[in-house]
Amino acid sequence: MNTMARSQASMGGKEGVLSPPVIDYWLMGAALILLMFGLVMVASSSMYAGERIAGSPFFFVIRHTIALCIGLAGAMVLFRVPVSSWEKAGPVLVFVGLVMLVLVLIPNIGKEANHARRWIPLGVFNLQSSEFVKLFMVIYIAGYLVRRQNEVTSSLWGFAKPMILVLLTSLLIMLEPDFGTTVVLFATVLGMLFLGGVVLWQFTILLTSSALAGGALIYFSDYRWRRITAFINPWDDQRDSDYQLVQALIAFGRGEVTGVGLGNGIQKQFYLPEAHTDFIMAVIGEEFGLIGTLAVIFLFAFITWRAFQIGTRAMARERRFSAYVAYGFGIWIGLQSFINIGVNVGLLPTKGLTLPFISYGGNSIIVTCLVIAVLLRIDHELRIQSDGVKSGGRSWSRV
Amino acid sequence: MSGSKKKRGHAEKIKVPSYKARRLFLLAVLAFAFGSLIWRSVDRQVFETAFLQQQGEKRYLKPMKVRASRGMITDRNGEPLAISTPVKSIFANPRKLKADSKTIGAIASILDLNPDRVRRLLASDRGFVYLKRRVNPDVAQQVKALDLEGIGLESEHRRFYPSGEVMAHMVGLTGIDDQGLEGMELAYNEWLSGVNGAKRVIMDGRRRVIKEVENIQSPRSGNDLVLSLDRRLQFLAYRELKKAVKTHRAVSGSAVILDAKSGEVLAMVNRPAYNPNGRRSNRRGSFRNRAVTDVFEPGSTVKPFVVAAALEQGRFKPDTPIDVTPGLLRVGRHLVKDSHNYGRIDVATVLSKSSNVGASKIALALKPEILWKLYSRIGFGRSAESMFPGESSGRLPHFSDWSQFEQATLSFGYGLSVTPLQLAGAYAVLANDGVKLPVSLLKVSELSKGERVVRRSTARSVVHMLEAVVAKGGTAPLAAIPGYRVAGKTGTAKKSVAGGYAEDKYLSLFVGMAPASDPRLVMAVMINEPRGKDYYGGKVAAPVFAKVMSGALRLLNIPPDAPLVVTPLLAGSEGRH
Numbered sequence: 001m002n003t004m005a006r007s008q009a010s011m012g013g014k015e016g017v018l019s020p021p022v023i024d025y026w027l028m029g030a031a032l033i034l035l036m037f038g039l040v041m042v043a044s045s046s047m048y049a050g051e052r053i054a055g056s057p058f059f060f061v062i063r064h065t066i067a068l069c070i071g072l073a074g075a076m077v078l079f080r081v082p083v084s085s086w087e088k089a090g091p092v093l094v095f096v097g098l099v100m101l102v103l104v105l106i107p108n109i110g111k112e113a114n115h116a117r118r119w120i121p122l123g124v125f126n127l128q129s130s131e132f133v134k135l136f137m138v139i140y141i142a143g144y145l146v147r148r149q150n151e152v153t154s155s156l157w158g159f160a161k162p163m164i165l166v167l168l169t170s171l172l173i174m175l176e177p178d179f180g181t182t183v184v185l186f187a188t189v190l191g192m193l194f195l196g197g198v199v200l201w202q203f204t205i206l207l208t209s210s211a212l213a214g215g216a217l218i219y220f221s222d223y224r225w226r227r228i229t230a231f232i233n234p235w236d237d238q239r240d241s242d243y244q245l246v247q248a249l250i251a252f253g254r255g256e257v258t259g260v261g262l263g264n265g266i267q268k269q270f271y272l273p274e275a276h277t278d279f280i281m282a283v284i285g286e287e288f289g290l291i292g293t294l295a296v297i298f299l300f301a302f303i304t305w306r307a308f309q310i311g312t313r314a315m316a317r318e319r320r321f322s323a324y325v326a327y328g329f330g331i332w333i334g335l336q337s338f339i340n341i342g343v344n345v346g347l348l349p350t351k352g353l354t355l356p357f358i359s360y361g362g363n364s365i366i367v368t369c370l371v372i373a374v375l376l377r378i379d380h381e382l383r384i385q386s387d388g389v390k391s392g393g394r395s396w397s398r399v
Numbered sequence: 400m401s402g403s404k405k406k407r408g409h410a411e412k413i414k415v416p417s418y419k420a421r422r423l424f425l426l427a428v429l430a431f432a433f434g435s436l437i438w439r440s441v442d443r444q445v446f447e448t449a450f451l452q453q454q455g456e457k458r459y460l461k462p463m464k465v466r467a468s469r470g471m472i473t474d475r476n477g478e479p480l481a482i483s484t485p486v487k488s489i490f491a492n493p494r495k496l497k498a499d500s501k502t503i504g505a506i507a508s509i510l511d512l513n514p515d516r517v518r519r520l521l522a523s524d525r526g527f528v529y530l531k532r533r534v535n536p537d538v539a540q541q542v543k544a545l546d547l548e549g550i551g552l553e554s555e556h557r558r559f560y561p562s563g564e565v566m567a568h569m570v571g572l573t574g575i576d577d578q579g580l581e582g583m584e585l586a587y588n589e590w591l592s593g594v595n596g597a598k599r600v601i602m603d604g605r606r607r608v609i610k611e612v613e614n615i616q617s618p619r620s621g622n623d624l625v626l627s628l629d630r631r632l633q634f635l636a637y638r639e640l641k642k643a644v645k646t647h648r649a650v651s652g653s654a655v656i657l658d659a660k661s662g663e664v665l666a667m668v669n670r671p672a673y674n675p676n677g678r679r680s681n682r683r684g685s686f687r688n689r690a691v692t693d694v695f696e697p698g699s700t701v702k703p704f705v706v707a708a709a710l711e712q713g714r715f716k717p718d719t720p721i722d723v724t725p726g727l728l729r730v731g732r733h734l735v736k737d738s739h740n741y742g743r744i745d746v747a748t749v750l751s752k753s754s755n756v757g758a759s760k761i762a763l764a765l766k767p768e769i770l771w772k773l774y775s776r777i778g779f780g781r782s783a784e785s786m787f788p789g790e791s792s793g794r795l796p797h798f799s800d801w802s803q804f805e806q807a808t809l810s811f812g813y814g815l816s817v818t819p820l821q822l823a824g825a826y827a828v829l830a831n832d833g834v835k836l837p838v839s840l841l842k843v844s845e846l847s848k849g850e851r852v853v854r855r856s857t858a859r860s861v862v863h864m865l866e867a868v869v870a871k872g873g874t875a876p877l878a879a880i881p882g883y884r885v886a887g888k889t890g891t892a893k894k895s896v897a898g899g900y901a902e903d904k905y906l907s908l909f910v911g912m913a914p915a916s917d918p919r920l921v922m923a924v925m926i927n928e929p930r931g932k933d934y935y936g937g938k939v940a941a942p943v944f945a946k947v948m949s950g951a952l953r954l955l956n957i958p959p960d961a962p963l964v965v966t967p968l969l970a971g972s973e974g975r976h
Contacts, residue, residue: 301433
């Protein structure tokens with residue numbers, strides 16, 4: 001790393017024009033590829049639904065494009081915000097997030113769709129509280145881990161406090177209900193606490209009990225339990241609960257290795273109920289085949305790994321807040337994409353969760369853009385301070 | 400990982416571990432997760448493709464019926480009489496269609512149905528109901544524009560009859576499933592029916608066809624059917640018959656035109672009729688093709704055949720004198736009456752004056768078997784074998800059962816029953832020089848040799864005698880056609896009712912042919928129960944014959960024969976009176 005930075009710096013010195021990269025182009029590139037590919041796939045998969053629901057095949061494409069523009073603009077703004085500001089804002093943000101979660105549940109404020117109350121209507125835009133809460137929670141927990149390092153690693157209380165907050169948040173999200181988001185949020189925080197050094201036996205107990213709680217939630221909820229049984233044998237009762245899964249699997253089967261070609265999919269034509277949102281991966285699998293599926297899986301794995309790498313580098317520089325945020329984002333993106341794709345290929349029981357970067361959904365797109373912006377900022381701060389004295393002056397002036 | 404040593408150093412300094420092991424553990428878990436995704440994807444997209452595609456095909460590949468179109472029915476000149484036009488049928492899946500009252504109202508108003516009926520249809524728990532069948536394409540388009548899940552369109556054909564009621568009885572009609580119900584549509588249903596094909600299509604999740612994948616079986620269109628009818632003659636005959644039935648306030652009427660040289664039916668019309676394109680009702684038996692299905696006692700129209708039998712036998716000649724005074728004849732306990740006392744007349748005058756006594760005397764002079772044979776061979780009591788559905792054979796009692804009086808009444812047309820088609824067919828034997836040709840409702844391409852019933856000279860002689868009927872002094876001068884020699888015979892039959900014959904219910908008949916020098920067309924006209932002041936065949940039926948026949952002769956470009964031969968003969972007969 002050092003040698004590379006040095007050589008680039010010296011190159012920059014030689015040429016006088018070239019400067020060392022201050023941005024992780026690899027991460028940015030991977031994210032942009034997924035975002036653009038997502039736009040294409042939303043276009044391909046939402047035409048029929050758009051025509052049906054809103055009378056225009058471009059209904060969803062236009063909205064998705066607008067969200068993408070907002071997300072990219074927001075990312076550019078957030079890239080300018082120093083990591084230290086996030087650290088300070090953590091408690092405020094998490095408080096705002098909780099208020100948003102409460103607001104969503106108030107009947108006259110929260111907007112209901114598909115039997116779930118998840119959105120706050122803001123005129124032209126429907127704000128999905130839980131998407132932003134994930135972002136705020138990661139930032140808060142990262143700050144907490146830094147502030148209460150000793151408490152966390154030694155006492156039960158230090159571990160329990162953030163858990164209470166997360167349980168409360170999870171409860172609010174479950175009230176919407178949004179099981180998928182709850183799982184992602186809860187698991188992300190657990191992962192961060194694990195990396196933050198909580199006592200292992202406490203962690204193990206919590207993990208076990210929360211797994212049991214999750215199991216109970218599934219077992220005692222009729223529709224979730226049906227999804228589990230349907231997942232175990234999807235070809236049994238092929239009409240209701242497993243309808244989506246069966247249609248998704250058929251889509252993958254049809255795609256084979258090379259796919260049927262962009263736009264040629266059949267399954268999106270009213271067979272897959274959520275073709276442009278939760279089951280967009282099936283459309284990718286059908287139209288681009290195994291090649292497309294593996295490319296997407298690889299890109300998500302790469303982004304996850306890259307986030308961890310940034311975290312590791314931050315940890316090495318004693319930028320512990322940055323490190324925890326990067327880990328948190330890594331776990332989040334990795335977990336959410338794993339669950340979504342896992343559901344699509346029939347590895348996991350069906351639950352509603354968007355595929356980051358790709359699925360249609362303004363909130364999801366905007367929040368993922370912001371996540372990438374913060375990651376890039378963390379990386380950026382690591383780069384410009386990598387050789388401290390040597391290139392510091394020049395780089396600082398850039399920001 | 401070049402910086403790992405350095406990292407560890409930092410961590411030790413401030414006593415906060417970096418938990419590298421935990422990080423690696425978590426990364427390993429994530430790696431395992433992504434690995435399992437790859438494993439599952441490869442499974443689905445490489446190893447399970449056959450099964451999954453088969454499952455998919457089960458859902459989106461559907462066989463679909465391709466309706467074959469029914470053959471066209473045309474007249475002898477290729478004019479369309481029944482054609483199939485493509486239409487759409489609207490069906491619904493009540494299980495899928497979530498219709499509120501507004502939607503139901505919209506459907507009902509587009510399809511012109513009662514909303515309650517639509518509601519009832521959609522309340523059923525079946526997966527398929529027809530909302531309305533055979534609507535015009537523009538109506539179907541409006542329904543499609545509603546874009547409702549659970550409503551679909553099906554391509555079908557609707558039968559259209561350009562000639563309407565004029566051809567209704569002959570052509571018949573088809574039911575909702577494109578199967579013949581009446582007339583030639585029924586008689587030749589199999590010939591006309593196509594064989595539906597099938598194709599495999601890909602349907603989207605809302606059961607709409609995305610594309611056609613393969614053709615399982617091509618539909619085979621039905622065959623066309625060429626009738627013997629001439630549309631122009633049919634129109635002419637229908638118009639005049641309708642007028643006559645209306646003028647004389649008759650219950651019903653029929654007319655048949657035969658081509659004497661081929662046995663083809665050129666026209667066959669009835670009143671009452673119905674409109675096969677509109678709302679169909681069988682009110683007053685309007686569906687019946689009475690010319691084929693209804694029988695009646697033919698009255699005096701059978702007299703020429705008594706004379707023909709007598710001429711064949713050799714004991715009678717046209718000028719053989721017969722004494723019919725005093726216009727009464729006692730046969731056993733019964734009396735045969737004439738309307739006037741004609742005195743001593745010849746055989747020809749028996750026909751021209753239509754003397755019952757004369758006909759009875761001739762008949763009684765013959766062996767029953769001879770008369771029966773002739774009647775039978777010209778087609779009485781035997782099916783005309785036109786293949787028309789519901790065709791009636793009429794009735795001719797066997798000679799072994801005849802009493803003397805029966806033999807007498809059979810000579811003036813009581814005690815047997817015939818259809819108008821049989822009657823026309825019998826006259827066609829005379830017109831065709833004594834050779835009976837099979838009657839045909841289809842255009843004949845190869846002429847049948849037929850079956851000789853009477854000698855050529857007998858037939859010629861009878862036809863010649865029948866010309867006097869139309870002349871002045873005969874019973875049907877109104878049947879005369881300027882420019883043509885016409886031969887024919889009237890009939891006015893009392894209708895039989897329960898317990899005998901009604902005094903005030905008549906059948907008015909006229910059967911004739913033209914041109915008499917070489918008859919080409921034979922026409923029978925039957926008016927059932929005229930309720931005006933006229934009821935004689937010569938007054939009621941003969942004018943219909945004259946109008947239709949004169950038009951038909953011209954339409955068929957048959958050259959006139961009257962100026963050359965008939966005038967002196969007419970003068971002669973005039974002179975005799």
